[in-house]
Amino acid sequence: MSDIKENIEQINKRIESAAVKSGRTRKDVTFIVVSKTIDVPRIKEAVETGENNLGENKVQEIMDKYEPMGDGIKWHLIGHLQTNKVKYIIDKVEMIHSVDSVKLAEEISKRAAQKGITAKILLEINVANEESKFGIRPEDTEKVILEIAKLPNITIKGLMTVAPFVENAEENRVYFKEMKQLLVDINSKKIDNVFMDVLSMGMTGDYEVAVEEGATMVRVGTGVFGARLYPAKN
């Protein structure tokens, strides 16, 4: 078996045990294979395992890989999205994980309406209030949701975060717990048109802890393909 396939098998096993620890099963967690900077042949190798959710952080890369990868892929935009690029990917992606402003949501709503579709989005939360990170501050989340919930052709499915880069994944447990609590709190407010059940959190270094704390989607790149040859810019 190739390294890529072996890595995916290992990660699947680990997701499964972490899911069981949180009283769930493997099926409750979507494994998003983060394919940024990776070329099409290697991505195809990954997809041969049956994993067909791919995460990219740049609009351009989704556009370049969309045709060559063919049907059956669910593309997830996980990186910062500029308003003027929404039109290129609106009907290509399964979900946009990185919505961090009402203005961006308005553009997504407008473009989705033009295509006659409903866009599924997550709100990116800057859970540790890191200055270097995109995302909504936890305390502003409800206010932003109230605005976005009024827009047509867009559904807020849940929350996403990029946790701090840490040596020991346990350090991020507190942030994953906080994300779960935020989701529960907002659902309990019974806002019209808002019921969130997706928590996109956990990367190569910390996905097991994230799943233990309730992640329903993990985004793993390095763990699948090895270290990226060049850094992906946001």
Ligand SMILES: *Cc1c(COP(=O)(O)O)cnc(C)c1O
């Ligand atoms: C690159 C990236 C990942 C995957 O990171 P790895 O550490 O390589 O698993 C996950 N989420 C986002 C938003 C990313 O940009």
